[in-house]
Amino acid sequence: MATTGKSAAVSHVGKVRSNNQDSGYAGRHLFVVADGMGGHAGGDVASAIAVKRIAETDREYASPNDAEFALRTALLAANALLAETVFEHGELTGMGTTVSGMLRVGNNFALAHIGDSRIYLFRNGVLEQATADHTFVQRLVDSGRITAEEAAVHPRRSVLMRVLGDVDASPEIDTTVLATEPGDRWLICSDGLSSYVTEEKIQAVLATVPGAQDAADRLVKESLDQGAPDNVTIVLVDVDESGDSSHVPPVTVGSAAEPLVFEADSIRRPLRLPSLLLHPLKTTPTDDSHFEPESDEYLAALIQEDRRRARKRRISWLAFVLIVIAGLVAASVLGYQFTQRHYFVGEVDGRVTIFQGVQQDIGPITLSHVYKTTTIDVIDLPLYYQQQVEATLNAGSLAEAQGIVDRLSDARKP
């Protein structure tokens, strides 16, 4: 292929898979790789939806922080779009996608990342990973339980802890801003490269093959030479003196380059709640080619991690419910106290009686009670007072109520 352009995007289905679930994009300012997964047809849809949505951020930004914010927002929007798509197409339930993307702003790249695709910076002959894998084995490495070398060949290295999809309404997305300089080569790749081609090999290719397109093609070939069991996608960005690394016109590769295909006859379920609400505790896609359950200690720890997250969410919910209940109780107590500062005079069993509270009832709750029964028989009062007592006489305070009782006492018929 030609070596024109300072960036390149290549995607290959590999030698084993029947369809390409990866998507890639190299544009004017934006560069992205997404690796989809899940369902019999979901992975390609997931990565395509994500890349198409995120490609909308391919424009100039006033500052790297603006770009970082735009990228994060786009990933969250893509996440919501995936949930919406699953809502409309139930057969896609469980689909998800990794996303590793970067936006160029002058001498900086704003990065956003979730999953196990990777962004590498090759500078002065040294290859360095700029993103952290959101994989289960990476957690084991971080906690000191296995070494990075063990992780690289671990049979469960594809088990993902975080992705975009219909499983989490607010996924944790890593973002950062990194400086760049002429001579830098930035590589974004799916695990179809990084899981099968060693970093030494990748570094050697970037050190020896000039031209973004040629280097990207060569990296795909390295993966094919390793048997390419997975889809492989490469986006390569060369930063040169001109300060430009754009690809004009932008190129889209992988499933995002194809028209989106859905099963047209999928049954709509109008009463179905959004899956986000139905599965608030589900953090890992279950119908996922990356997810291979096995009852070893790693899975046990994985489950523990899921439980910990679920517990955290349950605790948040519980706290919320308790706060609401406490609020209602406080309001009721205050309201009740307010009513109990009032008194009125009425009658019980023919006797003039002082009540504390107000005469309104809230449902089954009575907001007043007998405070004091007097010895004054209502029948002994003049008719006019009798009617007043039956209708009850309001008092602003106990003293006022007592005053009313005194007047009634004085008014008794001789």
Ligand code: CA
């Ligand atoms: Ca993959």
